[in-house]
Amino acid sequence: MWDGRRYHCLDYELKKRFGEKMYKLSLDGGMTCPNRDGSLGYGGCIFCSGEGSGDFAAQMNTDIRRQLLQAKAILGKKYGGSRYIAYFQSYTNTYAPVSYLEKLFTEVIQQEDIAVLDIATRPDCLGRDVLELIRSLTAVKPVWVELGLQTSDDRTAALIHRCYPTALYSQAVSNLHQAGAEVITHMIIGLPGENRNTILQTADYIASCGSDGIKLQLLHVLRGTVLAQMYERGECSVLTEDDYISLLCDIIARLPPEIVIHRLTGDGNKDTLIAPLWSCRKGAVLNHIHHALRLRGIIQGCAPLES
Numbered sequence: 001m002w003d004g005r006r007y008h009c010l011d012y013e014l015k016k017r018f019g020e021k022m023y024k025l026s027l028d029g030g031m032t033c034p035n036r037d038g039s040l041g042y043g044g045c046i047f048c049s050g051e052g053s054g055d056f057a058a059q060m061n062t063d064i065r066r067q068l069l070q071a072k073a074i075l076g077k078k079y080g081g082s083r084y085i086a087y088f089q090s091y092t093n094t095y096a097p098v099s100y101l102e103k104l105f106t107e108v109i110q111q112e113d114i115a116v117l118d119i120a121t122r123p124d125c126l127g128r129d130v131l132e133l134i135r136s137l138t139a140v141k142p143v144w145v146e147l148g149l150q151t152s153d154d155r156t157a158a159l160i161h162r163c164y165p166t167a168l169y170s171q172a173v174s175n176l177h178q179a180g181a182e183v184i185t186h187m188i189i190g191l192p193g194e195n196r197n198t199i200l201q202t203a204d205y206i207a208s209c210g211s212d213g214i215k216l217q218l219l220h221v222l223r224g225t226v227l228a229q230m231y232e233r234g235e236c237s238v239l240t241e242d243d244y245i246s247l248l249c250d251i252i253a254r255l256p257p258e259i260v261i262h263r264l265t266g267d268g269n270k271d272t273l274i275a276p277l278w279s280c281r282k283g284a285v286l287n288h289i290h291h292a293l294r295l296r297g298i299i300q301g302c303a304p305l306e307s
């Protein structure tokens with residue numbers, strides 16, 4: 001058990017490693033995504049609402065110190081801790097010349113109150129020069145790299161327009177580990193065409209590739225996305241709360257105990273969320289998840305994979 005929780009949660013991990021709970025400062029590195037700028041496609045992944053600035057050249061003047069101050073001000077007094085996780089969240093945060101990335105990341109990681117540099121990106125945007133930069137940054141402080149895998153099924157990947165083969169993900173995990181970084185993998189539950197088997201296969205695959213952490217996310221249909229058009233045409237559906245929680249329990253039972261679960265569900269933006277609306281009650285949903293884990297007697301890793 002992890003501080004009384006039935007799964008290896010991030011709060012527990014942070015207290016163990018850093019002695020305190022830490023909050024993330026969401027930063028915008030001013031980058032776009034090859035799946036949106038035309039390099040691979042224009043529409044992006046079908047669920048992606050494309051929030052962010054999206055033009056790194058226009059953002060070269062982004063004052064990252066000011067962003068850090070603003071992000072801390074947003075957290076305000078509710079956070080009494082002394083250190084933070086600097087999280088480059090929007091779009092693909094290694095999709096820029098390495099000289100740009102070096103300046104940006106170095107400025108942030110050198111801040112005294114930044115304990116971890118956390119970079120969200122795609123496996124196909126981790127060339128040798130970027131990996132070398134990550135290696136040098138890990139000599140300063142821990143570096144987490146978040147990879148948007150979403151599914152291990154290449155048929156689903158084609159359907160959601162992810163635009164890279166699954167095999168690239170496992171190579172990226174291995175390269176990042178060699179560079180000294182930790183990997184957090186994003187997985188979406190409820191993608192079109194997927195069933196319990198394909199969903200559990202993705203969880204098993206993430207575990208077998210050695211990801212250090214996982215972010216589990218319910219599929220959200222957001223206004224303005226290709227997925228929203230499909231949903232309105234009746235070409236896909238969303239999960240009920242009961243189905244989501246049941247799948248989540250099965251996944252938690254299979255994940256090895258050492259994998260840190262960074263998220264159990266997502267925060268749907270209430271202004272743009274079309275479905276499922278039950279996911280807006282995040283506190284209640286989390287309570288229901290904890291209740292279901294207790295009821296089914298599930299502790300993370302209690303039903304390990306057969307190797």
Ligand code: SF4
Nearest residue numbers: 033035044045048091
């Ligand atoms: S890779 Fe990420 S940023 Fe790019 S389109 Fe897909 S979800 Fe959006």
